[in-house]
Amino acid sequence: MTGTTAFLTDRYELTMVDAALRAGTAHRRSVFEVFARSLPNGRRYGVVAGTGRMLDAIRDFRFGDEELGWLERENVVTPATLAWLADYRFTGTVHGYREGEPFFPNSPILVLEGGFAETVLLETVILSILNHDSAVAAAAARMVSVADGRPLSEMGSRRTGEVSAVAASRAAYIAGFSATSNLEAGRAWGVPTMGTAAHAFTLLHDSEEQAFRAQVEALGPGTTLLVDTYDVRQGVETAVRVAGTGLGAVRLDSGDLPALVAEVRAQLDGLGATGTRITVTNDLDEATIGALRAAPVDSYGVGTSLVTGSGAPTAGMVYKLVAHVDDDGAWVPVAKRSASKASVGGRKRAWRQTDARGTAIAEIVRTRGLPPERARELLVPLVVDGAVDERWTGPAGVTAARAHHAYAMGELPREALRIGRSDEAGIPTLID
Amino acid sequence: MTGTTAFLTDRYELTMVDAALRAGTAHRRSVFEVFARSLPNGRRYGVVAGTGRMLDAIRDFRFGDEELGWLERENVVTPATLAWLADYRFTGTVHGYREGEPFFPNSPILVLEGGFAETVLLETVILSILNHDSAVAAAAARMVSVADGRPLSEMGSRRTGEVSAVAASRAAYIAGFSATSNLEAGRAWGVPTMGTAAHAFTLLHDSEEQAFRAQVEALGPGTTLLVDTYDVRQGVETAVRVAGTGLGAVRLDSGDLPALVAEVRAQLDGLGATGTRITVTNDLDEATIGALRAAPVDSYGVGTSLVTGSGAPTAGMVYKLVAHVDDDGAWVPVAKRSASKASVGGRKRAWRQTDARGTAIAEIVRTRGLPPERARELLVPLVVDGAVDERWTGPAGVTAARAHHAYAMGELPREALRIGRSDEAGIPTLID
Numbered sequence: 001m002t003g004t005t006a007f008l009t010d011r012y013e014l015t016m017v018d019a020a021l022r023a024g025t026a027h028r029r030s031v032f033e034v035f036a037r038s039l040p041n042g043r044r045y046g047v048v049a050g051t052g053r054m055l056d057a058i059r060d061f062r063f064g065d066e067e068l069g070w071l072e073r074e075n076v077v078t079p080a081t082l083a084w085l086a087d088y089r090f091t092g093t094v095h096g097y098r099e100g101e102p103f104f105p106n107s108p109i110l111v112l113e114g115g116f117a118e119t120v121l122l123e124t125v126i127l128s129i130l131n132h133d134s135a136v137a138a139a140a141a142r143m144v145s146v147a148d149g150r151p152l153s154e155m156g157s158r159r160t161g162e163v164s165a166v167a168a169s170r171a172a173y174i175a176g177f178s179a180t181s182n183l184e185a186g187r188a189w190g191v192p193t194m195g196t197a198a199h200a201f202t203l204l205h206d207s208e209e210q211a212f213r214a215q216v217e218a219l220g221p222g223t224t225l226l227v228d229t230y231d232v233r234q235g236v237e238t239a240v241r242v243a244g245t246g247l248g249a250v251r252l253d254s255g256d257l258p259a260l261v262a263e264v265r266a267q268l269d270g271l272g273a274t275g276t277r278i279t280v281t282n283d284l285d286e287a288t289i290g291a292l293r294a295a296p297v298d299s300y301g302v303g304t305s306l307v308t309g310s311g312a313p314t315a316g317m318v319y320k321l322v323a324h325v326d327d328d329g330a331w332v333p334v335a336k337r338s339a340s341k342a343s344v345g346g347r348k349r350a351w352r353q354t355d356a357r358g359t360a361i362a363e364i365v366r367t368r369g370l371p372p373e374r375a376r377e378l379l380v381p382l383v384v385d386g387a388v389d390e391r392w393t394g395p396a397g398v399t400a401a402r403a404h405h406a407y408a409m410g411e412l413p414r415e416a417l418r419i420g421r422s423d424e425a426g427i428p429t430l431i432d
Numbered sequence: 433m434t435g436t437t438a439f440l441t442d443r444y445e446l447t448m449v450d451a452a453l454r455a456g457t458a459h460r461r462s463v464f465e466v467f468a469r470s471l472p473n474g475r476r477y478g479v480v481a482g483t484g485r486m487l488d489a490i491r492d493f494r495f496g497d498e499e500l501g502w503l504e505r506e507n508v509v510t511p512a513t514l515a516w517l518a519d520y521r522f523t524g525t526v527h528g529y530r531e532g533e534p535f536f537p538n539s540p541i542l543v544l545e546g547g548f549a550e551t552v553l554l555e556t557v558i559l560s561i562l563n564h565d566s567a568v569a570a571a572a573a574r575m576v577s578v579a580d581g582r583p584l585s586e587m588g589s590r591r592t593g594e595v596s597a598v599a600a601s602r603a604a605y606i607a608g609f610s611a612t613s614n615l616e617a618g619r620a621w622g623v624p625t626m627g628t629a630a631h632a633f634t635l636l637h638d639s640e641e642q643a644f645r646a647q648v649e650a651l652g653p654g655t656t657l658l659v660d661t662y663d664v665r666q667g668v669e670t671a672v673r674v675a676g677t678g679l680g681a682v683r684l685d686s687g688d689l690p691a692l693v694a695e696v697r698a699q700l701d702g703l704g705a706t707g708t709r710i711t712v713t714n715d716l717d718e719a720t721i722g723a724l725r726a727a728p729v730d731s732y733g734v735g736t737s738l739v740t741g742s743g744a745p746t747a748g749m750v751y752k753l754v755a756h757v758d759d760d761g762a763w764v765p766v767a768k769r770s771a772s773k774a775s776v777g778g779r780k781r782a783w784r785q786t787d788a789r790g791t792a793i794a795e796i797v798r799t800r801g802l803p804p805e806r807a808r809e810l811l812v813p814l815v816v817d818g819a820v821d822e823r824w825t826g827p828a829g830v831t832a833a834r835a836h837h838a839y840a841m842g843e844l845p846r847e848a849l850r851i852g853r854s855d856e857a858g859i860p861t862l863i864d
Contacts, residue, residue, distance in 0.1 A: 005594070005614040007619055008589070008594040008597065008598070008614075008615075008617075009589075009615050010587070010589055010590070010613040010614065010615070010627055011613055011614075011615055011618075011625045011626060011627040011811075012627030012628055012629055012630060014615070015523055015627065015628050015629065015650070016628075016629050016630065016632070016816065018650050018651075019629070019647045019649070019650035019651060020633070020636065020646065021483070021650070022646065022650045023637075023642075023645075023646030023650075025636055025637060025646065028636060030636065031546075032632070038757060057594070063655070067619075070619045071620075074618065078650070092511075114853055116632075116636050120632055120633075121528070122629075122632075123590070123632075124590050124594075124613075125661040126587050126591050126595050127591075128591075128592065128593060128594035128597055129593070129594055131590060131591055131592070132592055132593040132594075133593075134439045155442070157440070157441075157442055157556050157557070157560055158442070158556050158559035158560050158563060158751075159559075159560075159563055159746040160558050160560065160563070160564055160593075160595055160745070160746060161560060161561070161564040161565075161592075161595060162437070162440040162489070162556075162561055162564075163440070163558035163595035163596065164592070164593030164595065164596045165440065165560055166440070173825075181442040181443055181444065181556075182440075182441075182442065182443075183439040183440075183441050183442070183443055183446070183502075183508075184439040184440055184441075186502075186506065187439055187498075187499075187502045193443045193506070193508075193688075194443060195442055195443040195444030195447065196444055196445065196447050196448075197444055197448050197451070198444060198445075198448065199554075199556035199752070199753070199768050200448070200464070200548075200552055200555075200752065200753035201448045201451065201452070201552075202751045203766040203767070203768065204452065204457055204460060204462065204548050204753060204756055204766075205455075206758065206759075208573070210455075212755070213455075214451045214452065214454065214455035214457065215451045217451070217454055217455070218447070218450050218451035218454045218455075218510070219447060219450075219451060229768050229769070231766075248813055252766075258547060286785070288823055304746055307746075308740075308745040308746055309745075311478075313592070313740040313741075313745045314736055314739075314740055315591060319590075319631065320631070321631070321632035321635045321636060322634055324635070326638065327638075334635040334636075336600050336631050336635070336661050336662075336686075337662050347636070350590075350711030367584075373852040384733060389842070408796075420626055423751045426581075
């Protein structure tokens with residue numbers, strides 16, 4: 001079945017369904033919750049991303065003849081379970097934090113309600129998407145905040161799986177990046193694309209000048225010329241000679257950037273190219289972007305560290321059963337009890353509480369009771385009785401998520417945005 | 433165009449083609465090389481993986497109406513370039529290290545020859561696949577070597593992008609893992625799949641005993657029961673009572689494993705379940721697997737650290753133009769010269785040289801000269817004049833890669849397999 005997501009799944013989801021169907025417990029109404037026990041590496045906040053992709057994956061989670069035939073041949077489940085899977089579509093309801101929303105330890109990022117079997121089946125693919133995309137978005141948000149208004153472009157496709165690369169571009173854009181090198185992210189999600197040439201283009205030609213002329217003829221003088229293939233000083237001079245003082249930008253992809261950027265700026269100004277921008281792209285991360293704050297950089301291109309989550313390549317979210325109905329129709333809150341992975345049972349609601357000036361002061365998570373004062377409810381409906389709310393999907397969903405991220409980041413206290421390690425999240429999570 | 437890989441690409445690959453077509457340099461015969469300047473985190477070897485997927489991606493790299501229409505609307509390239517892309521298929525030749533082969537700094541992992549434009553276009557997608565899959569394979573190989581013959585299963589799908597998860601399962605299997613939780617890796621690549629139940633299954637039922645009975649009825653007493661939802665000691669007792677002493681295995685997913693495993697082994701033996709195996713799955717990596725060497729563990733399930741490359745989520749490979757033909761038809765070796773990213777120009781061959789006992793002693797890389805003595809040639813043809821060698825693709829390619837990996841790891845000196853940090857690779861790379 002082309003395009004199905006049903007096999008992007010762990011085998012045990014199916015064997016649990018199989019056993020529960022046989023035991024008569026498969027359709028017990030259940031609530032699952034997605035949350036992260038902690039934030040990685042002393043960070044102060046995480047960022048929810050992947051929601052729009054997740055909704056597509058839920059909609060496309062269907063078992064076709066190819067999947068059913070394979071499950072039968074491999075003897076994964078019984079014929080009765082195969083019959084149930086053949087008719088599978090998710091009919092439950094999902095509430096979630098909006099895409100782009102910051103989150104904190106134990107924020108109930110997603111709350112899913114449905115029959116046990118239909119809901120447990122979605123565990124693996126939902127976590128794959130949210131854990132990956134949120135890891136990239138968190139790294140991106142930190143880079144955006146340290147870049148202090150200078151634009152950032154995502155250029156990491158070659159440093160991550162070829163399909164994850166598209167998701168990474170999308171997540172970075174939601175978290176405030178301006179553009180991506182990845183064409184599919186442009187086509188599928190409407191992310192602005194950018195990029196001009198690599199060192200190979202210069203090396204192909206008989207001289208740097210010949211290469212620059214070829215590029216300016218094709219792309220115009222507003223293009224970005226990569227000036228560090230041979231000697232940077234010579235490269236800048238040639239670039240301005242070829243393109244004129246209207247040259248769009250020069251790119252530096254190697255060297256000791258803070259010093260080099262200042263030299264190149266002075267050289268460009270001396271040549272009259274005062275409007276030519278400088279973009280840097282050499283293995284940047286939050287720290288190196290921070291170190292360039294005082295340098296006359298105009299924009300950054302970030303690759304490896306962004307798409308690998310800058311030291312935290314997965315967001316650590318888990319998908320846990322927190323409540324189910326028993327045979328008498330009563331809701332039973334449940335939670336693992338042993339050892340280090342205890343969790344809080346019961347269906348939760350969540351609010352971000354602000355002070356009188358609108359600054360966030362706490363994440364309030366409750367299994368009962370009234371909404372707190374001055375608080376924005378965080379869980380919004382994403383799927384209702386199996387119907388996906390299409391507003392959160394496609395390029396429009398990305399645009400909405402990007403706008404919401406900017407709004408919600410502005411709500412956080414300034415100290416929550418610091419990028420240094422901390423023992424405490426940006427705001428406390430209060431669970432009762 | 434369904435299934436094309438042509439947009440899993442950076443925009444600048446297309447703008448370079450556009451400029452080179454206009455300049456008349458697009459079809460200069462060129463050689464590109466894929467290599468890694470260094471190994472991450474003081475490792476002693478890397479492992480090539482992704483080759484079979486890369487060959488699929490090269491074969492499927494075609495521009496359909498949808499791609500061409502988007503490029504036209506977005507004004508990425510000129511109409512002449514669109515016409516050239518419409519007919520695009522790669523017609524060049526690719527030699528590469530066999531999938532599963534260990535590699536070292538500056539090993540010429542892939543050598544591609546073709547026209548500049550047709551070959552530069554493949555850069556992004558080739559690096560995405562090789563960098564991701566090789567990162568996972570390197571982590572997997574290290575875990576396999578520290579597990580000392582005990583089987584390992586890949587269970588990390590939920591901790592990485594949903595499509596990268598399939599590639600990660602495949603790469604881990606090539607590097608010696610025994611099985612995966614991921615169904616698509618089973619269906620598409622023939623990797624054996626495994627898995628039985630999560631904590632949610634136990635929590636769904638009115639008691640642990642009810643859950644275990646349901647599982648044993650569906651999956652038989654040979655199944656693996658997860659015994660740490662409530663109290664491990666009670667869980668083990670219930671498991672053996674329900675399944676009998678023929679219980680296949682118990683799984684521990686939390687707690688202080690070295691101590692806990694010994695207690696559970698003693699308890700199982702005391703209950704007469706001497707053949708019941710113990711599998712552990714709690715955030716394992718090379719270090720924690722090593723720390724369990726003395727414990728009576730029968731198998732490991734590894735998730736996060738495997739699919740994220742255990743601290744090195746990308747392999748750091750680059751794709752560089754190393755030679756091209758000039759207007760006189762002569763080959764010109766080329767290399768970037770400035771700053772920290774210098775490389776060695778010219779088309780290379782590579783051999784793994786062994787001593788008289790068959791142990792590898794050096795990686796020999798030459799741009800000219802005769803083959804060294806007692807040396808296995810490392811570059812094999814993967815694509816010849818545009819035709820993919822199908823032996824390296826599909827499930828059969830995976831089987832071949834897994835066998836070759838085992839052979840080639842056995843060729844390395846024992847000290848090359850140590851997992852501690854080192855300043856030196858497992859064998860030296862000698863370039864001349």
